Amino acid sequence: MDKVRKMERVAALTKIMTDRPRYLFSLSQFSELFGAAKSTICEDITTIKETMGHFGLGIIETVAGAAGGVRFIPKVSDTDTDNILHELAFRLAEPDRIIPGGFLYMSDLLFTPHLMVKVGEIFMQRLAHLEPNYILTVETKGIPLAFMTARAFDLPLITVRHGSKVTEGSAVSINYVSGSSKRIQTMSLPKRAVPSGARVLIIDDFMKAGATARGMVDLTNEVGAKVVGIGVLVATAEPEHKLVADYLSLLILHDVDEHTKITDIRPVLTSD
Amino acid sequence: MDKVRKMERVAALTKIMTDRPRYLFSLSQFSELFGAAKSTICEDITTIKETMGHFGLGIIETVAGAAGGVRFIPKVSDTDTDNILHELAFRLAEPDRIIPGGFLYMSDLLFTPHLMVKVGEIFMQRLAHLEPNYILTVETKGIPLAFMTARAFDLPLITVRHGSKVTEGSAVSINYVSGSSKRIQTMSLPKRAVPSGARVLIIDDFMKAGATARGMVDLTNEVGAKVVGIGVLVATAEPEHKLVADYLSLLILHDVDEHTKITDIRPVLTSD
Structure with a gap:
């Protein structure tokens, strides 16, 4: 069951982030949307990051700090x-x-x-x-x-x-x-x-x-x-x-x- | 391990399909890209379909037949x-x-x-x-x-x-x-x-x-x-x-x- 939920978050996060390239999303925003801890969201992001890298679909960039967050950067191979x-x-x-x-x-x-x-x-x-x-x-x-x-x-x-x-x-x-x-x-x-x-x-x-x-x-x-x-x-x-x-x-x-x-x-x- | 692969396919499929709204992708194309059976891809698509529905992010439409396939249709709630x-x-x-x-x-x-x-x-x-x-x-x-x-x-x-x-x-x-x-x-x-x-x-x-x-x-x-x-x-x-x-x-x-x-x-x- 937990696996399914992670799968859902990964699909939704991918859609939301790739929909608006280079826009910095805050982890709190995602944490609230999915009712999941920030650490859980971080793990999801890591999965997406690896996938995007593996298939050459783009880059997920993490920006640290209070004004930080994550963003998707399109990459054309x-x-x-x-x-x-x-x-x-x-x-x-x-x-x-x-x-x-x-x-x-x-x-x-x-x-x-x-x-x-x-x-x-x-x-x-x-x-x-x-x-x-x-x-x-x-x-x-x-x-x-x-x-x-x-x-x-x-x-x-x-x-x-x-x-x-x-x-x-x-x-x-x-x-x-x-x-x-x-x-x-x-x-x-x-x-x-x-x-x-x-x-x-x-x-x-x-x-x-x-x-x-x-x-x-x-x-x-x-x-x-x-x-x-x-x-x-x-x-x-x-x-x-x-x-x-x-x-x-x-x-x-x-x-x-x-x-x-x-x-x-x-x-x-x-x-x- | 198998779970991870499914997770990766789900993230990649979400990116690829949402990137080009309403375009009909063939299952064979995805099957080849991921080295997975069509039935496996179908299961992945179902997961994405449910997620998009759940979070109101869009619709995944399946078109049957030889010229069929799947496509993503954006939906703004x-x-x-x-x-x-x-x-x-x-x-x-x-x-x-x-x-x-x-x-x-x-x-x-x-x-x-x-x-x-x-x-x-x-x-x-x-x-x-x-x-x-x-x-x-x-x-x-x-x-x-x-x-x-x-x-x-x-x-x-x-x-x-x-x-x-x-x-x-x-x-x-x-x-x-x-x-x-x-x-x-x-x-x-x-x-x-x-x-x-x-x-x-x-x-x-x-x-x-x-x-x-x-x-x-x-x-x-x-x-x-x-x-x-x-x-x-x-x-x-x-x-x-x-x-x-x-x-x-x-x-x-x-x-x-x-x-x-x-x-x-x-x-x-x-x-x-």
């Missing part, structure tokens, strides 16, 4: 990461994705939940050392990806808008020249969205020259916050020198040939 | 639903959210992952009987909410854009008069995004007169698909008659008083 990036590269190279002008249609993949859950976890894993406290993106196509990254970090997302919106209150704006439209555009950030001193991680779906990312960096500086890193799903190989100094790209787009319908896109693998 | 809606109403009534023109600043909540995870699950729970196979929204603020609903359904999201984008290929467009800007606007949907005959569920953050929702319905019909339902986080009490016949709203905004800074917003509770 190297093999799984490489498989997902290979799958994305393979699908993005499908001939009918090529749109006149040499663009690639990516929206279907960017709006598929289970793919973006994984990509968000990959970004979190590779960029957690930068210790951001906000994730920033620009509308529109990058939002799901950035939001899943924010979820993996348990951080709020901030979305830069094109132009200035009446429903967002006072905002800071800058002008930039977008790579895809070649026109001068405006992007804006509500003043209240980012506190000064915030550590911001930029996540976006695509980077060519880096003008949009550069705009986001300038906008972040403008409100007194700091960009600690940039992650993009796809970056083009050319131009080699982007308008931002440092970024992580999961896929590199080498060439889109509208005539032959061949797209050369390659994953940046964990073994690279 | 009535108490949790009411708590979340009360919290959202309380926070949306904060005086400093009122923006000149009587708008409410909602972006911070709309871009907070753990809140939108729950709201997405609430929408899924209340609207699953409509059996959609696509979730549709319009850029920008509703995207995280719609994406988390799509995740809870394990369905792809389609995002209607303002204007027409060069990177999306050929699109269908319509004009509509937006409630917030009072201007004639264009919204468009890439032709390839929705197959004809698709059953579409519209999810958005806000509805006043319903012009934007009406536009999305028209656009969906235009591509030969069908809107099976509409869910919005906040709908205004006035005008009572919206431009769409039927919709589900989780919160009703009765009044925003710019002078007194009092916002009257109420949750639509499960007991109502």
Whole structure:
């Protein structure tokens, strides 16, 4: 009977903790929920920790002290990461994705939940050392990806808008020249969205020259916050020198040939 | 020793299944992963099913037959639903959210992952009987909410854009008069995004007169698909008659008083 109860606690604890990655749960909270001693909960957590480790499903981290507790940190294994990036590269190279002008249609993949859950976890894993406290993106196509990254970090997302919106209150704006439209555009950030001193991680779906990312960096500086890193799903190989100094790209787009319908896109693998 | 193995399988199965709601996993897949007989996996699943039921964490559904398997369906209890809606109403009534023109600043909540995870699950729970196979929204603020609903359904999201984008290929467009800007606007949907005959569920953050929702319905019909339902986080009490016949709203905004800074917003509770 006791064994069954432990089994139940282990299943429930796994569900609750993995549901909210990186959020610190207190042991007292669990102790109360299950009517079990803290030491018992600790044993349960150890079981879950070993299992997650054994099957490569994630990490359980224990934080000591009065404000301590336990949290689940998603982990995508190297093999799984490489498989997902290979799958994305393979699908993005499908001939009918090529749109006149040499663009690639990516929206279907960017709006598929289970793919973006994984990509968000990959970004979190590779960029957690930068210790951001906000994730920033620009509308529109990058939002799901950035939001899943924010979820993996348990951080709020901030979305830069094109132009200035009446429903967002006072905002800071800058002008930039977008790579895809070649026109001068405006992007804006509500003043209240980012506190000064915030550590911001930029996540976006695509980077060519880096003008949009550069705009986001300038906008972040403008409100007194700091960009600690940039992650993009796809970056083009050319131009080699982007308008931002440092970024992580999961896929590199080498060439889109509208005539032959061949797209050369390659994953940046964990073994690279 | 055998008990430990079962415990490990239960923890791992819980993680894997709850990670991808509504996705049908085959028992063979699990049987192979754990090197255990299908009957053993079935027993594990029963344990998880009972636990999820006991703690109100979700439902495990077994689908019989050759193409069968098991899947996890998120469930937010009535108490949790009411708590979340009360919290959202309380926070949306904060005086400093009122923006000149009587708008409410909602972006911070709309871009907070753990809140939108729950709201997405609430929408899924209340609207699953409509059996959609696509979730549709319009850029920008509703995207995280719609994406988390799509995740809870394990369905792809389609995002209607303002204007027409060069990177999306050929699109269908319509004009509509937006409630917030009072201007004639264009919204468009890439032709390839929705197959004809698709059953579409519209999810958005806000509805006043319903012009934007009406536009999305028209656009969906235009591509030969069908809107099976509409869910919005906040709908205004006035005008009572919206431009769409039927919709589900989780919160009703009765009044925003710019002078007194009092916002009257109420949750639509499960007991109502």
